[in-house]
Amino acid sequence: MKRKWQRWFRLLPLAALALLLSGCGKEGVSALEPLGPVAKDQADLMLISVLIMVVVVLVVGFIYFYVLIRFRKRKGQEDYIPKQVEGNTTLEIVWTVIPIVLLCILAVPTVPKTFSLSDTHSAKKESALEIEVSANQFWWQFTYPKQKVTTAQDVVIPTDRPVVFKLTSNDVIHSFWVPALGGKVDANPGQVTTLKLEADKEGTYRGRCAELCGSSHALMYFNVKAVSSAEFDRWIKEMKAGPDQPASASAKQGEQLFKQNCMSCHAVGASQTNKLAPNLTNFADRKYIAGFLDHDKKTLEKWIADPSALKPGATMPARGASGKLTDEQIKQIADYLFTLSVEK
Amino acid sequence: MTTHAQSLAVSSQRKGFLHWLWTWITTVDHKKIAILYLFGGGLFFLIGGIEALLIRIQLAVPNNHFLVGSEYNQVMTMHGTTMIFLAAMPLIFAMMNAVIPLQIGARDVAFPFVNALGFWLFFLGGIVLNTSWFFGGAPAGGWTAYTPLATEYLGSGMDFYILGLQLSGAGTLMGAINFLVTIINMRAPGMTFMRMPLFCWTSLVTSALILFAFPPLTVGLFFEFFDHIFHANFFNTANGGNGIIWEHIFWIFGHPEVYILVLPAFGIISEVVATFSKKRLFGYSSMVFATVLIGFLSFMVWVHHMFTVGLGPVANAVFAIATMTIAVPTGIKIFNWLFTMWGGQIHFTTANLFAIGFIPTFVMGGVTGVMLAVPPADAQYHDSYFVVAHFHYVILGGVVFGLLAGVFYWWPKMFGRMLNETLGKITFWFFFLGFHLTFFPQHFLGLMGMPRRYFTYLPGEHFELGNMLSSIGAFGMAVGVIVLLINIVVTTAKGKRAKGDAWGIGRTLEWSIASPAPEYNFAQTPLVKGIDAFWKEKMAGNKKMTPAEPLGDVHMPSPTVIPFLMSLSLTLASFGFIFAANQAGKPHTGGLITAAIGIGLMLLLMLIHSIKDDHGFHIHKEEIMRIEKEAE
Structure with a gap:
């Protein structure tokens, strides 16, 4: 009986690893393949916390399996009465202090990153591009206030500077999420929230709504198209000129x-x-x-x-x-x- | 089986089904109310489970058309709301009712009448919520009911959510006050606070949490109620209200709610692990301290549900640190359980399998919880399947594993029969492996960019494999639950009768009396000489507890139908308000009149209950001696 389940448990981490490697998600969609500095900072914090947590899981797991195997009830011991241990102060201090230390290791990088990643003011000084986003059931409008250009669904950004999105909503709460470029921020009606993102290289990144907003919440996609600075300027000009007259x-x-x-x-x-x-x-x-x-x-x-x-x-x-x-x-x-x- | 139950069976045969029904409707006995909670909660657990399977069918393959748009949102909302409020909460109360008075050596709870009222309010509240399926659709705003979506953009389903939860929430609050008073006031002589079994401690802290956490929910629901039915503007941004306030109110309730659910599960695990290791709980005082600390901290962390709302880095950083601190007392508990087993003799009964399965599962849920406490990283996890995986590890892998351990452990004490161990182990393995197959892949789905509450996903986003595994796992769990139901039916028909000390190694007071417990619980109130009082007596060579009083008549509260009628009148008032609600204009007068009649009836019943003098009845000494003799 014992042998069988031991073998099964040994397979668990293998299965986990296989799953991990089988797909980190499609490029341009996944938070596991960060393609901008914000997403990279966030992925670094994820990695630190995962490493600390793996240590915790391994220690607990080791004690757990040792205890289960070593102290299981064996045949012919029905009358055995184990020693009734009340506790052990030293041990209890150890497993109180070690988690505190681990949490400090995690908290130290967390706090400054919390501030720096939400700092959209100094980003502005670096001549960041500002884009106003207004979310609607179930589509997105993007306005470039300085350039006086409005578009929808697909937002074009340059790769050479950070972009500050100013988010609001015209109806219910939505949430603006481009996993490959960084975390999400809610778009609340009657409020403006800000989100700083930056793309390292040209490409199209999938964005989606992440806060339940009604029937088609699952279909409220958008795209972020990152292009070179020159191409971006050309695009703004072309947008202002507008499309050609229809021919046919x-x-x-x-x-x-x-x-x-x-x-x-x-x-x-x-x-x-x-x-x-x-x-x-x-x-x-x-x-x-x-x-x-x-x-x-x-x-x-x-x-x-x-x-x-x-x-x-x-x-x-x-x-x-x-x-x-x-x-x-x-x-x-x-x-x-x-x-x-x-x-x- | 006591003669009490036998006489009940005989009388029900004599007087038929209606009399049997009447005894259950009018009962104020905590042991019967426990059974009512168990079956009420169990019923909603099955309904919520079916809803979960519907969700997993829809998400098994991309672009599926099984449940689309609002239909999916309704099923998803009802799954969450049902599982939290109508399954987990009452099942916790089932355990508390079945066990707490027995563990502290009491003959009943402090307020038997309120206890019955609490149950009926919960049950009818759950019925009100579920009738929404037949009146224009269930609520579709998620179990969190964020405004303005829930208040201004969804139909009448939200009225059922608001009033159903208001009713069942009132029942929960009453239950909590009852257990606070019971545990503080009704402990047997010698049962000091620091000699209480840990399940009593966690129930005490949970009841205190309910006392402070449910009023914000009640107030918040009243705000939504006024917004929705009388067109007030608490959360209406266009008219000067603020929708974010609802998020605060909801999570000030909602975060402690997680601990309200999981603390009693911790208590159950502590009892089960200690009993089946044949050892006393390791580090009892630090366990108590950790429980109280978790309860205290649980009110300081609600903003971690709102890291992406845009409250700013100061709020986020403060609440991040506060959230991380909870990991410390929780870690203490995990190690104490491991060292309770260390050096013991571990019995792999079904109850203990669930407890042992709980430990690594909850560690997984705990570590992902710490990961979620890091705000910049949470910006990626938030509202993704990573969060779905996390809270299912905590609530399903934590609370439900704990509850199932408790059900298998205390079933003989509640019903006088043992559940079948072979079937129990089949249930465990299907449930345990099915659980991990369902929720482990969801961590990765979330990180790969799949948001929660999506009714579908597109092909080619690499979400196919994880979702398919998830759906297969969900059906594995369903098999486990079906085997459990078969187990219950089979053993009820011809199960092995349970002895008083059903497992032979019981440590606490409930095992010192017959299974099921006689109506009066203890013929003589026991004298408690230390922690694990019954184990102590057994080690001293005694078969029974030392009594603290001579044998005498036992005073009992009379059964009454008033709690049931009160709950019915408030149900009538709820339906009145629901049908008074009118999207377009003024509320309908007919509905308001119905509501007024319901509230009037409630006041009348309160008056009758206050005026009516009920002295209860006595079970005489001779009767008790006869019952005790037959039990031996």
Whole structure:
């Protein structure tokens, strides 16, 4: 009996290790693969605490298995009465003091990092880029106040400087989380919170909402696209210039329909902030539709025809504000939306 | 089996089902109320468990369409709320009711009437909450019910949450006051505080925590109640309220709640480990000290649930250090358990397997707790599956393992029959391995970026393997629970009868009397000569406790239906308020009138109870002598 379970327990750490190695998550998504200085600082603290805790678990585990094996009840000892030990002051002091020491080792780096990572004021002096984020059920709006540019769902940041996000919410509490770049901060209605992040290298990092915010909490994704400083400046310019006029007849027709059916909530034009629905100025450049759907016309048509079927609780009405768009008209609007590109 | 239970069985055969039901509805006997709590809590534990399985079915594969959007949020909210308030809490009270009076050598609790009232309020509160499934949907704002989502964006489900928890919370508060007074005032002669079994100590501290932690919840729920039903603006930001205040109020209750649940589990583990090592508890005084310290510190750490709210580095740093300090007394407990077993003779009974399984599991939950106390790192862990893994290690691996140890350990004392050990061990292994398979991978899912409360995840994010393992593990635990139910049914039908000292190595007073305990508990109040009083007497060669009084008539409280009726009238008032709530405008008058009738009935019943003179009844000396003789 004993042999069997011992063998099983020996397998446990192996299984754990296998799991650990099998996937640290996809790059650009996982907190285990930090890709910016903030996330790296946080990962370092995680590592310190994990190491201390592994020591604790190993010590406890060693005593535990030793005790279980050494002092188990054996056959023919039914009448044995162990010595009734009251306690041992020395031992008790030892296992009070050692944890205190371990906790001090953990607390010492914790406190300064708590202050430095939330210090967005000195970051500003380093000419950090400021971006205002307003969270909505279930999408994100990003405004660059100095540059006077507004966009939604995909936020573009430069790699050469820190970015200070100023977060607020227009409805319920959301939480802004880009695991690969750093920890999260809540977006509270009626308040502004700040979060400093920085990306080391160019790439697209997945962001998500981390505070339960309603039916489609699980689908409230966004992307952080980190680009070089020069590319960022060019992007700002292109955003301000706006997309080209649609060329095809179908897209032109779509633009008219869009103006009649969608413009009461959506905006096209980077200078316009609109709280009701995402700004679509560079819609065609984005990675996903509605933050998570494949970026193609077929999906877009499906989305316009019935948004809440794909994203429960989405406030966008089916088939336009009138609710009467035909399949043909939806197709034209989709054609138009796919002309909304600013990147040359 | 005592003649009392036999006579009950006979009378129920004679008078039928209704009489049987009536005896349970009107009982004020702590041993029967314990059984009511056990089955009430057990019922909700099964419901919450089914909800957990539904969650795991939905998350087994990416982009699943089994439970989507609000449906998932409802099941997830009800799983959390049910498990915390309607399963773990009452199961703790079941253990306390079954054991505390016996362990301190008392004949009943201090307030038997309040005890019954507490149970019925909890049970009907749970029913109110669960009826939401049939009236427009369950609450969907998470068990934390953060505002403004819960108060302004969700439908009527939240009314059921607010009033259901208000009712069951009132019951919990009453139960706590009752046990505080019982433990302080009703100990047998010689049972000083420092001779109490550790389960009594942890129950005492837990009751004190409830006394201070539940009022904030009650007040917070009243705020949500006024916001939701009368359109007040406590948490409405647009009209000058502040939603963050709710988070503070909730966690000022919510963090001590964790210790309210886990301290009694610590107590159970201390009893079980000591008994089945045939040793007294190592470092008893430091265990008591650690318990009190944990209780005290538990009120100083609530902000660690709010590190990402944006309260600033000063608040976060202070609460981080405060949180870390809790690890010290908890560590003391772990080592004391290990050294209780050191040099002992460890019996691997099912109860002890759960206690032994508890130790490494709780250490895991504890160390991840310390990791979560580091605010910059917590910014990554917070609201991710890492947290889900952590609190399931603490609450399922801690509290529920402890409760299952207690159920197997005290079952013979409660019901007079032993549970089957083979089936028990099957339950343990399915539950233990299933548990770790479910929750260990979730640590990694969280670090890999999977947030909690997500109804789905997309393919290609590397979340598939962990979630599939998790779902398989959950079904493993379900098998364990089913085997436990089979065990209960089989042994109730033809189980081995339990002796008074059911395990043969009992140490505390409850094992010195018959199993199940007779209605009056102790024929003669015992004289306690030291810690582990019964063990001491056995070592001195005595079979029984030394009595502290001559044999005489025992005074008993009369059964009464008033607690049940009071709870019913408050349930009526709750439904009145729920149906008065109106998203758009003024509350409905009909609902308000119903609520007023319910409250009026409650006041009337209180008046009747105050005026009615009930002297109780006596069990006569001759009757007691007859019962005691038959038990031998």
